[in-house]
Amino acid sequence: xxxxxxxxxxVNSYSKSGKPVTDLSRAKHLMKLAGNPQNRLDFIHVAxxxxxxxxxxxxxxxxxxxxxxxxxxxxxxxxxxTDRIRINGREIDEKSFCEICEFIKNRIDDQPYxxxxxxxxxxxxxxxxxxxxxxxxxxxxxxLLDCTNVVSPLLxxxxxxxxxxxxxxxNTVEEIAVHKAGIIKENSAVILSIDNKHNVKYIVEKVxxxxxxxxxxxxxxxxxxxxxxxxxxxxxxxxxYKTSMLGFHQPMNAVTAIEACHYLIKKGFIIPxxxxxxxxxxxxxxARLQYIDSNPPVIVDGGHNPAGINQLCYALxxxxxxxxxxxxxVDSKDYTDxxxxxxxxxxxxxxxDGFAPNAVSAEKIAEISRTAGTHxxxxxxxxxxVAKAKDYALLNNGIVVICGSxxxxxxxxxxxxx
Numbered sequence: 001x002x003x004x005x006x007x008x009x010x011v012n013s014y015s016k017s018g019k020p021v022t023d024l025s026r027a028k029h030l031m032k033l034a035g036n037p038q039n040r041l042d043f044i045h046v047a048x049x050x051x052x053x054x055x056x057x058x059x060x061x062x063x064x065x066x067x068x069x070x071x072x073x074x075x076x077x078x079x080x081x082t083d084r085i086r087i088n089g090r091e092i093d094e095k096s097f098c099e100i101c102e103f104i105k106n107r108i109d110d111q112p113y114x115x116x117x118x119x120x121x122x123x124x125x126x127x128x129x130x131x132x133x134x135x136x137x138x139x140x141x142x143x144l145l146d147c148t149n150v151v152s153p154l155l156x157x158x159x160x161x162x163x164x165x166x167x168x169x170x171n172t173v174e175e176i177a178v179h180k181a182g183i184i185k186e187n188s189a190v191i192l193s194i195d196n197k198h199n200v201k202y203i204v205e206k207v208x209x210x211x212x213x214x215x216x217x218x219x220x221x222x223x224x225x226x227x228x229x230x231x232x233x234x235x236x237x238x239x240x241y242k243t244s245m246l247g248f249h250q251p252m253n254a255v256t257a258i259e260a261c262h263y264l265i266k267k268g269f270i271i272p273x274x275x276x277x278x279x280x281x282x283x284x285x286x287a288r289l290q291y292i293d294s295n296p297p298v299i300v301d302g303g304h305n306p307a308g309i310n311q312l313c314y315a316l317x318x319x320x321x322x323x324x325x326x327x328x329x330v331d332s333k334d335y336t337d338x339x340x341x342x343x344x345x346x347x348x349x350x351x352x353d354g355f356a357p358n359a360v361s362a363e364k365i366a367e368i369s370r371t372a373g374t375h376x377x378x379x380x381x382x383x384x385x386v387a388k389a390k391d392y393a394l395l396n397n398g399i400v401v402i403c404g405s406x407x408x409x410x411x412x413x414x415x416x417x418x
Contacts, residue, residue, distance in 0.1 A: 004094050007101040008081065011118055018114030027117055027147035033107045034121045037128040041071070043151045044136045044260060047143035047180045048159025050307050051193060051253045054245060055159050057283045058257030060136045063264075064088050065275035071127035071135035073120065073148075078286045078302075078410050085123040092126050100125045116140050117147045144182025154267060156183045156190040156213075157260055159253065161200045162307035174199055181207040189214035191259050194223060195252045216263065218255050225251055239273070241280045246289040246299075249311050254280045287409035289315055296393035297321075300413060302406035304329065309338040312403055313345055322347040322398035324389040326382070326412075327365060329404040330358045339365055342403060343372035348392055350377050350385040356407040382411055 002010070018026070031038055044059060046052050053074055063070045070088055077084040085092040100122045108121075127135050137153070139146045161177050177200045184190045184207050192204050194217065201217060208215035218236070226233040232243040234251035236258055243250045257279070261271050284290070287302035289312065301312045316323060325346040329335040343349050351365035362378040369376040379385035389400045402412045 002098050002102045002105075004098060007098050010101060010105050011081075011115055014113050014115045014118055016115050018117060019112035021145055024145065024147070024150055026111060026113065027120075027150050029111065030108060030113055030117055030121055030147075031124070031150055033109065034104055034125065035107075037124040038151050040128055041124065041132060041151075042134045043153035044134065044155050044157060044264075045139070045148065045151060045153035045183050046137065046157045046159065047139040047146075047183045048157075048193065049162045049176065049180075049305065050303070050311070051159035051249060051256070052138050054250065054253045054283070054285050054288055055157060055193075055256050055260075056136050056138050057285050058254055058279050059157070059260050060089075061279035061283050062257065062261050062271060062275050063134060063136070063269075065278050066269070066271045068133040068269075069131060071123070071130075071132040071137075073123045073127075073135065074138045075116070075140045076406060078406070079414055081119075084119070085126060087127070087130055087132060092123075096126055096129070097122065100129075114147070120147055139180075139183065142176075142179035142182070144179045146183075149183055152185055153183070153188065155260060155263055156185065156188060157256060158183070158190060158196075158204060159193045159256060160195050160249065160307065162305065173197075174203060177203040178207075180204070184208055184211050184213050186211050187213065189216065189263060191256060191263065192217045193252060193256045194218040194220065195249065214263075216259055218259055223251075223255055239277075241277060243280055244282055244284050246291060246315055247311050248314050250289075286413060287406060290409075290413075296390055296398060296400055298400045298402065300409050301401070301403045302409040303403065304333050304338075304405050306334055306337055306341075309341055309403075312401075313341050316342075316345045316401070319399060322393070322396050323401055324348050324350070324392045324396075324398050325401045325403065326350045326352055326379075326385045326389050326408075327369075327401075327404040328352040328355055328362070328382075328408045329360050329365065330356050330407065331360050332358060333405075335360050335365070335404075336368055338404065339368040340372045342401075343369040343374040343376070346374050346401070347396070347398065348376070348389070349374045350379055350389050352379045352382055352385040352408070354380045355382055355411045356405065359405075359407075382408070383415065386412065386416070 353359040
């Protein structure tokens with residue numbers, strides 16, 4: 001049997017995105033060669049620009065607390081490759097991973113698959129082998145042409161939609177919404193997050209009607225927030241909840257998950273209200289406005305597009321400490337506005353690169369930061385930037401923020417939070 005390193009060599013022998021696709025034929029062909037394990041599983045399929053990961057965790061934990069065996073497939077991984085494939089929060093073990101990887105390798109042909117497609121095939125086999133009751137499946141990019149769209153879900157969920165991956169999905173929110181709405185299946189149901197604007201609602205509802213799918217969007221009249229950032233207390237349909245995760249957006253992600261659970265109850269799932277409450281109150285996701293109670297305190301956030309950065313900025317507005325920011329971004333993102341926005345909230349910016357092959361140069365990050373009037377230093381090693389930021393924060397009773405990229409957040413958490 002292949003060992004773990006050999007399996008990773010096999011996965012990494014494929015490019016991250018594979019050859020561009022215009023339909024799902026390649027993904028369907030791969031899954032057919034692998035025995036179509038997805039056809040023997042039930043799914044909740046989650047797409048969106050921001051909020052997917054948190055919503056997946058909220059829904060998964062409700063089902064886990066209700067006694068179900070839940071497969072979880074998320075993208076990208078945060079700390080290491082296998083953390084994207086889990087059952088009830090437990091990562092795939094090396095033995096299972098290697099057995100399935102070898103099986104897949106021996107079954108498939110030489111088409112230009114992506115690493116993501118190969119990973120999905122491995123995950124689907126493990127979920128079936130382990131007898132999952134349901135799988136909460138996160139899209140990679142978009143939805144319509146994403147390889148995860150080979151499944152026929154019990155329910156589709158679409159979180160907040162905004163601009164990201166514009167080179168692939170389109171230059172307008174409306175074009176991107178069409179891709180996200182591509183996960184809606186005939187005679188099914190879709191839940192759309194409460195924080196989407198009317199133009200997005202119109203497109204998703206239109207697609208749902210064309211597919212004869214039930215369209216569900218929480219009503220603002222049922223949703224009320226009482227405190228945000230520190231406590232995140234909100235009520236939905238007259239029931240009060242409190243999230244553990246920070247940010248204005250978390251109550252809205254939680255409401256999306258609550259509606260998903262209400263729909264599943266109608267379909268026969270036994271889900272106690274206490275399971276919903278417990279999930280909302282305990283769910284935490286790494287690198288999503290993650291607060292680390294250290295000296296000095298650190299916030300780690302993987303937001304990497306304008307909408308994600310805006311959510312971080314909103315949170316920082318309610319912070320009463322001086323902010324010392326270590327920021328790096330990759331060149332596939334709209335980094336100019338993101339850097340400028342964070343710089344405006346920062347006492348000092350520590351621009352960093354070297355954490356990813358396509359990282360924007362620290363000099364470029366610094367140049368943009370300085371246009372916002374923020375004192376900025378240039379660093380090519382994350383550990384040096386972090387050390388300097390922490391020194392400043394300690395001297396001035398401040399807080400350190402690590403942000404701009406999930407790759408950067410992952411490197412920090414791996415290096416400092418073991």
